[in-house]
Amino acid sequence: MKALFIGGTGTISTAIVKRLSLELGWEVWLLNRGNRKDVVPEGVHQIICDISDEAAAAKALEGMEFDVVSEFIGFTLDQVERDYRLFKGKTKQYMYISSASAYNKPAANYIITEGTTLANPHWEYSRNKIACEEFLMKKYREEGFPVTIVRPSHTYDERKVPLGVHGKKGFYQVIKRMMEGKPVIIQGDGTSLWTVTFNKDFAIGYTGLMGNRHAIGEAFQITGDETLTWNQIYQTIADALNVELKAYHISSDYLSAVGDKYGFDFEGSLTGDKSVSVVFDNSKLKRVVPDMETTVRFDQGVRIALSYVLSHPECQVEDPEFDEWCDKVINAIEDSKKSI
Secondary structure: OEEEEEOOOOHHHHHHHHHHHHHOOOEEEEEEOOOOHHHOOOOOEEEEOOOOOHHHHHHHOOOOOEOEEEEOOOOOHHHHHHHHHHHOOOEOOEEEEOOHHHEOOOOOOOEEOOOOOEOOOOOHHHHHHHHHHHHHHHHHHHHOOOEEEEEEOEEEOOOOOOOOOOEOOEOHHHHHHHHOOOOEEEEOOOOOEEOEEEHHHHHHHHHHHOOOHHHOOEEEEEOOOOOEEHHHHHHHHHHHHOOOOOEEEEOHHHHHHHHHHHOOOHHHHHHHHHOOOOEEOOHHHHHHOOOOOOOOOHHHHHHHHHHHHHOOHHHOOOOHHHHHHHHHHHHHHHHHHHHO
16 A cells, blocks of 8 residues: 655654555655654655645656555645646545534534534634635545545654643743742643544554545544543643642633734634543444554653653754743733732
């Protein structure tokens, strides 16, 4: 079996590429700009190309056909329209990474299935994903374009620690605040339900859909089965660091309001996603991929991630702007309490 990944070196796709090439014996090709060659397994073929240059991509792919084409960096409608032009008639399956954030917000039901309505007025990212899905499914219905839609939720690997509230430079500043004994902001009262999935578990579900006849023309959400509150997520991180968790709860609406002028899109990432309780029903995926299961619990995965991050300085990206913002917001709220 022969697969092409558009991207292939990100949080999710790296684990899939490794599983395909090292465990399942697929012939794997990556089409990307070659910026992360260090994570590409031996034997994986690379086509160094910027796919946004459609003419260059078409030339680089000339004469090639694939059993599966996997799109991991398609975020807008024009990008999947380009893919359709490039791969129509050249692949038996086109797998598009969408997002579980596309599901209806506010949620009509906290239990999410693939049949849950897609609608998110709070986040343009999610609305763009919905538009991409609608285009691809239209091409499937009208022309038989062999699409499979995949909706991940919050997937992480050894290089990242999943959080609800962080700055533009990622998670590390929150970890640093924990280690320094500073309060860390948790959206809402921290009791909403959430699911985090280690990328190796995600790869089991994804590879099980590749080349699978039952996946054509269908959408699948891929997440782990473990559901935690945000308080539990942050407490698990603090326990792994062996520090006291000094949680500071702030409503998502307030965070959105005070984050706007600093360029923090908390309306999208929180109101449109992480502040809403979700429990994913993965029964559809498991009927098609019986091997899918959670093998890495969050308490295990977060220790793997922290061990890697704290031993690799390049992962320790500090964010002084976000750190200062946290202090300002917390101090302002505390001062307002005193004035009442």
